[in-house]
Amino acid sequence: MKHHGAMMEYADERIQDLMRAYDEYLSSCPYIRMPEVYDAIVNMQSRRFWVSDTRASKVIYAMMRGVSLKSMRPLKREMFEEILRRVLELRQNRPELSLSACCGIVVAQPAPKFYLTPGSAKIMVCKARKKWVKEKLKRLRLL
Numbered sequence: 001m002k003h004h005g006a007m008m009e010y011a012d013e014r015i016q017d018l019m020r021a022y023d024e025y026l027s028s029c030p031y032i033r034m035p036e037v038y039d040a041i042v043n044m045q046s047r048r049f050w051v052s053d054t055r056a057s058k059v060i061y062a063m064m065r066g067v068s069l070k071s072m073r074p075l076k077r078e079m080f081e082e083i084l085r086r087v088l089e090l091r092q093n094r095p096e097l098s099l100s101a102c103c104g105i106v107v108a109q110p111a112p113k114f115y116l117t118p119g120s121a122k123i124m125v126c127k128a129r130k131k132w133v134k135e136k137l138k139r140l141r142l143l
Helices: 004-008 011-028 034-042 053-064 074-093 099-107 118-142
Strands: none
Touching (some): 011 034, 011 118, 034 118, 053 099
């Protein structure tokens, strides 16, 4: 669970984005096979890269110095490789920007996918749906 704190600052926004993808996918399917839902939504475009600019700067700086990401989970490594590619491209076009400024710009851009496993997405969606149902019931009791 290292570096989990950095993700927590975006936890609510990320789950909202994941639920948006979930709803979009379900409404586009004439027939729903649940195992396929999570495979599909993790590969849908995400609103941003779900990592803080501070964490991204540290990792990108390390990558540029040649530090290996072999110990990192494959999806996380893939995300940082995409961030690095975009940071290098941005620095070419805007050489006056610092590395951390470039990271801040890049992580706020839409990401090609969520960089989550289908299993993680399923857990997150199920928790979010339970919370949503609980809040709905609370509102109904207040009415």
